[in-house]
Amino acid sequence: MKKIILTLSLIVTFFIISDASFGQQKGNGQQAKYVFLFIGDGMSQSHVSLAEAYLATQRGVIGNDFVSFSKFPTVSLVSTFSLNSYITDSAAAGTALSTGNKTDNGMLGVDPKGNKFKSITYKIHEKGVPVGIISTVTLDHATPAAYYANSNKRGDYYDIALQLPITGFEFFGGGGFIDPTGKEKNMPNIYKIIGDNGYKIARGVSEMKTVKKGEKVIMLQQAGKEGELPFAIDRKDGDLALKDVVSAAIEHLYSKKGFFIMAEGGKIDWAAHSNDGKADILEVLDFADAVEVAYQFYLKHPGETLILVTADHDTGGLSLGSTKGYTLNLKALDSQKSSTAVSKDSTEAYLALNKKAFVGWTTTSHSGIAVPLYSIGAGSGNFNGRIDNTDIPKLILKSMRIPF
Numbered sequence: 001m002k003k004i005i006l007t008l009s010l011i012v013t014f015f016i017i018s019d020a021s022f023g024q025q026k027g028n029g030q031q032a033k034y035v036f037l038f039i040g041d042g043m044s045q046s047h048v049s050l051a052e053a054y055l056a057t058q059r060g061v062i063g064n065d066f067v068s069f070s071k072f073p074t075v076s077l078v079s080t081f082s083l084n085s086y087i088t089d090s091a092a093a094g095t096a097l098s099t100g101n102k103t104d105n106g107m108l109g110v111d112p113k114g115n116k117f118k119s120i121t122y123k124i125h126e127k128g129v130p131v132g133i134i135s136t137v138t139l140d141h142a143t144p145a146a147y148y149a150n151s152n153k154r155g156d157y158y159d160i161a162l163q164l165p166i167t168g169f170e171f172f173g174g175g176g177f178i179d180p181t182g183k184e185k186n187m188p189n190i191y192k193i194i195g196d197n198g199y200k201i202a203r204g205v206s207e208m209k210t211v212k213k214g215e216k217v218i219m220l221q222q223a224g225k226e227g228e229l230p231f232a233i234d235r236k237d238g239d240l241a242l243k244d245v246v247s248a249a250i251e252h253l254y255s256k257k258g259f260f261i262m263a264e265g266g267k268i269d270w271a272a273h274s275n276d277g278k279a280d281i282l283e284v285l286d287f288a289d290a291v292e293v294a295y296q297f298y299l300k301h302p303g304e305t306l307i308l309v310t311a312d313h314d315t316g317g318l319s320l321g322s323t324k325g326y327t328l329n330l331k332a333l334d335s336q337k338s339s340t341a342v343s344k345d346s347t348e349a350y351l352a353l354n355k356k357a358f359v360g361w362t363t364t365s366h367s368g369i370a371v372p373l374y375s376i377g378a379g380s381g382n383f384n385g386r387i388d389n390t391d392i393p394k395l396i397l398k399s400m401r402i403p404f
């Protein structure tokens with residue numbers, strides 16, 4: 001009798017322990033069918049912490065108010081160095097994140113000799129899984145381009161754009177193209193080429209609603225607006241936000257086949273290059289709103305959905321606290337109502353505000369510190385620990401049960 005009781009209590013204990021370890025996120029060991037990869041360009045942990053501290057300040061308290069993805073149960077740290085520099089650019093980092101290979105800064109989806117690597121999006125697409133590629137900056141920019149193009153020069157925007165319509169990927173969305181008719185403005189218009197290759201061009205949320213499921217589509221801003229989406233701090237009524245595009249992509253791509261969606265918050269990086277603290281914070285919060293849309297999808301499909309949130313590198317060498325002392329005074333940013341990009345105020349005025357807030361910047365370029373990776377859902381346990389950026393695409397395919 002004693003033996004039976006002991007055995008029973010061991011079994012009960014086992015189930016209690018299993019529930020505690022695995023119960024928090026459903027489907028951790030299952031195959032990932034719906035996969036979201038969110039890349040905050042330039043968003044190292046200091047950018048996330050600053051946004052969290054800002055939210056707490058808005059409530060009048062000291063602390064970190066978590067954003068959508070900081071609540072995710074798995075957190076890891078990712079090395080970002082490139083093949084020829086400890087400090088990567090977005091092209092080499094994008095190549096690592098999309099193909100699992102390091103390369104030199106400036107190179108996109110190719111090794112330093114120009115030999116092409118294959119993005120995991122192609123391997124996913126070959127298995128019949130629809131692919132969506134989204135960015136708040138233009139689609140020919142390094143991060144989104146790394147998921148469909150190969151180029152020896154990340155700045156060959158027209159050549160990169162020409163590679164988009166031949167992918168056959170089902171959904172593109174975001175900021176259009178930098179050189180729609182080439183650097184010399186003498187080449188065939190890229191929008192026409194995309195249309196000729198069977199893509200619908202949907203401008204704004206309302207036009208997107210008229211696109212039939214199964215049609216290949218590129219979703220851009222409303223007519224009359226070209227180029228990247230505005231900074232969150234500068235957004236006007238009718239402007240697209242990242243969350244609108246992610247929402248549209250989910251609706252358009254959702255089927256029994258699953259999907260892979262890469263969505264980039266590209267302007268976190270731009271705000272940080274300008275050392276513009278307030279614009280940076282609002283970009284991170286906007287990016288978190290887009291992740292929240294994916295999280296709501298995860299709640300409906302917890303056993304089959306994987307959400308990953310990471311960055312390609314740090315931008316700005318951002319610190320919370322600067323020069324001397326133990327103060328962070330984010331209230332000082334309250335008076336700022338627009339980004340440095342559109343404001344008539346001098347850049348010096350913004351830098352002075354950041355100083356007053358004790359938001360520190362050490363560079364107007366990138367820095368080499370590791371970046372966080374937050375994850376939840378099917379296969380997220382694969383991403384735990386101290387990893388390299390080249391591990392991420394390999395682990396995505398592993399989670400989807402697709403060979404690398």
Ligand SMILES: [Zn+2]
Pocket residue numbers: 042090269270273315366
């Ligand atoms: Zn950058």
